[in-house]
Amino acid sequence: MTSSLPDHPHAVELSGARLAFGERTLWDHLDLAVHPGEFVAVLGPNGAGKTSLLKVLLGQLPLSSGTATIAGTPVHTGSPHVGYVPQQKTLEVGVPLRGRDLVGLGVDGHLWGTGIRHFKRRKAAVDAAIAQVGAQSYANALVGDLSGGEQQRLRVAQALVGDPQVLLCDEPLLSLDLANQHLVSTLIDQRRKDHDTAVLFVTHEINPILPLVDRVLYLVDGQFRIGTPSEVMTSEVLSELYRTEVEVLEMRGRLVVVGTGDAIDALGSAGGLRPGEGVHHHHPEDNE
Numbered sequence: 334m335t336s337s338l339p340d341h342p343h344a345v346e347l348s349g350a351r352l353a354f355g356e357r358t359l360w361d362h363l364d365l366a367v368h369p370g371e372f373v374a375v376l377g378p379n380g381a382g383k384t385s386l387l388k389v390l391l392g393q394l395p396l397s398s399g400t401a402t403i404a405g406t407p408v409h410t411g412s413p414h415v416g417y418v419p420q421q422k423t424l425e426v427g428v429p430l431r432g433r434d435l436v437g438l439g440v441d442g443h444l445w446g447t448g449i450r451h452f453k454r455r456k457a458a459v460d461a462a463i464a465q466v467g468a469q470s471y472a473n474a475l476v477g478d479l480s481g482g483e484q485q486r487l488r489v490a491q492a493l494v495g496d497p498q499v500l501l502c503d504e505p506l507l508s509l510d511l512a513n514q515h516l517v518s519t520l521i522d523q524r525r526k527d528h529d530t531a532v533l534f535v536t537h538e539i540n541p542i543l544p545l546v547d548r549v550l551y552l553v554d555g556q557f558r559i560g561t562p563s564e565v566m567t568s569e570v571l572s573e574l575y576r577t578e579v580e581v582l583e584m585r586g587r588l589v590v591v592g593t594g595d596a597i598d599a600l601g602s603a604g605g606l607r608p609g610e611g612v613h614h615h616h617p618e619d620n621e
């Protein structure tokens with residue numbers, strides 16, 4: 334399968350982008366050009382506007398000002414060039430949906446049409462996406478019977494089934510154990526390497542994906558910074574963003590963010606301290 338648009342220099346482009354709800358500005362003057370195959374982590378405390386940014390790129394939320402394009406085209410809903418891994422919801426046991434049905438939900442009916450020829454193409458696309466995430470052995474099982482990690486791999490397959498040029502992921506590692514975090518992040522990394530798919534990856538915890546990240550967009554309370562992890566994840570930059578003293582320590586290849594005072598709550602969700610805790614190694618189960 335190949336994408337129908339010729340390769341565009343920028344997979345995602347935000348220019349002078351501003352998003353406000355009433356008096357509250359989530360971000361303003363945001364310029365971001367993401368290249369094909371680039372992996373951008375979107376970090377920041379609760380309510381900073383990370384999910385809203387993905388919604389803008391999905392065409393679900395209009396910008397207050399500025400422009401947003403995907404592969405050179407203004408954002409709009411139902412773009413075949415965008416794959417989306419939404420925030421994880423546990424699927425209930427007993428839902429009569431097989432793994433391959435879940436993946437098939439990612440297929441756009443308008444694009445594929447109806448009839449036996451389209452049915453075959455659709456099935457081939459679903460099979461290919463299932464194979465990309467290595468889910469063949471449980472694709473016919475009921476999703477409610479699958480583990481969180483298996484469900485998440487199928488969700489990634491659902492996002493890949495339309496052969497997207499841009500993959501938007503909203504905390505795809507949440508509630509996964511370390512092995513599955515590694516598995517799912519490796520799948521996403523493999524996809525961008527093999528297909529030059531750009532990845533915007535919203536997360537509260539940069540450590541599991543630190544080796545994959547090209548650039549970080551760090552949003553805090555109307556402010557933001559964009560740069561490589563070593564440019565953004567520093568005591569100076571985060572102290573400026575949080576407007577309080579924040580320390581970033583590197584320990585055995587992991588970044589530990591340590592803050593004080595009022596910022597503790599916010600930093601707790603960004604990989605740092607929670608009230609009453611000492612230096613805190615942010616583990617995945619902390620997100621529970």
Ligand SMILES: Nc1ncnc2c1ncn2[C@@H]1O[C@H](COP(=O)(O)OP(=O)(O)OP(=O)(O)O)[C@@H](O)[C@H]1O
Binds near residue numbers: 377379385
């Ligand atoms: N349609 C809307 N109208 C008004 N306010 C909204 C709307 N959508 C989102 N918000 C507010 O915008 C803020 C940012 O929300 P968003 O979900 O983007 O944050 P986030 O950074 O993804 O947070 P979290 O880490 O908690 O998921 C929140 O305070 C939210 O209440």
